[in-house]
Amino acid sequence: MDRLAVMQAFCRIVERGSFARAAEDLGVSPALLSQDLKRLEQRLGCVLLARSTRRMALTEHGRLYHAEARRILADIAHTEASVREAAGRIAGRLSVNAPHSFGVTVLAPLLPAFLARHPEVELSLSFDDRVVDMIEGGHDLTLRIRAALPDSGLVAREIAPVQQALYAAPAHLERHGRPRSPRDLASHPAVGYLHADDPAAWTLLGPSGSSVIVPHGATLKVASSLVLRDLLIAGQGIGALPDFLARPAEHDGHLVRVLPRHALPTRHVYAVTASRRGADAKALAFIDHLQTALAAAP
Numbered sequence: 111m112d113r114l115a116v117m118q119a120f121c122r123i124v125e126r127g128s129f130a131r132a133a134e135d136l137g138v139s140p141a142l143l144s145q146d147l148k149r150l151e152q153r154l155g156c157v158l159l160a161r162s163t164r165r166m167a168l169t170e171h172g173r174l175y176h177a178e179a180r181r182i183l184a185d186i187a188h189t190e191a192s193v194r195e196a197a198g199r200i201a202g203r204l205s206v207n208a209p210h211s212f213g214v215t216v217l218a219p220l221l222p223a224f225l226a227r228h229p230e231v232e233l234s235l236s237f238d239d240r241v242v243d244m245i246e247g248g249h250d251l252t253l254r255i256r257a258a259l260p261d262s263g264l265v266a267r268e269i270a271p272v273q274q275a276l277y278a279a280p281a282h283l284e285r286h287g288r289p290r291s292p293r294d295l296a297s298h299p300a301v302g303y304l305h306a307d308d309p310a311a312w313t314l315l316g317p318s319g320s321s322v323i324v325p326h327g328a329t330l331k332v333a334s335s336l337v338l339r340d341l342l343i344a345g346q347g348i349g350a351l352p353d354f355l356a357r358p359a360e361h362d363g364h365l366v367r368v369l370p371r372h373a374l375p376t377r378h379v380y381a382v383t384a385s386r387r388g389a390d391a392k393a394l395a396f397i398d399h400l401q402t403a404l405a406a407a408p
Contacts, residue, residue, distance in 0.1 A: 116146050117179045124176050201230035204392045208253040210237040211335040216354050224399045231392050239305050251393045252382045257375050266380040270404040273353040274374035277365040282345040292324045299347035301338055302328030314372040350374055
């Protein structure tokens with residue numbers, strides 16, 4: 111028995127003074143309402159409505175139950191209205207989880223503008239290169255960088271593309287030579303990324319759209335793409351980097367793109383929430399801010 115539904119039905123019967131009119135309001139049959147009331151009275155061990163063929167009246171127990179039921183239903187309605195109002199207000203605590211390198215280099219510089227626009231938001235931000243369970247971790251929103259997301263009960267919104275390519279330091283290429291084709295990569299030491307889709311190989315897309323899988327056999331693998339970038343700058347080998355990490359180092363001359371006519375598959379930044387209802391006003395405002403800022407970035 112759905113106690114809340116029965117409570118609402120009982121109040122409607124009393125207010126309408128008729129099983130038939132209450133049943134019409136609720137879209138059920140009078141017989142069903144009568145059965146529900148009978149089960150309620152059996153569970154309470156007392157009669158709530160004295161009924162005859164011509165009239166019905168509340169008993170003493172019925173008046174008590176009706177008064178308490180109306181109070182409970184009013185409290186529930188008030189609570190729901192308060193939550194709906196809070197959900198539409200850009201205020202309160204917002205817990206966001208993001209990949210470490212993306213969070214440090216891309217997300218952090220965008221936060222002051224968001225907080226200035228929404229000063230009532232209390233932002234809690236954590237960085238982790240692993241895929242975390244957002245519900246277990248208590249996160250309202252998690253950002254993930256993937257080629258695609260597996261089907262799940264989560265709701266994902268694509269925010270921006272992330273390009274990837276191979277890079278190395280100029281000093282490394284001077285020592286080992288510049289690769290001219292994917293086959294040449296076999297003669298170079300590599301730095302691998304432990305959280306890659308395939309930590310032991312790179313999938314390279316050529317200018318014609320063809321792809322080739324190149325095992326790199328890296329003896330040095332790291333779980334941080336920031337550390338990977340620094341190792342590449344230090345001349346430890348060739349490695350794959352996302353554009354948001356590689357672009358500044360390439361601009362400063364610390365890294366050079368290897369095989370510029372080849373790239374790794376495009377990945378995407380996804381904003382993931384537990385459900386469509388879970389994406390409340392503050393989470394949606396954060397996602398919109400991030401998407402707008404990334405679209406305007408050079």
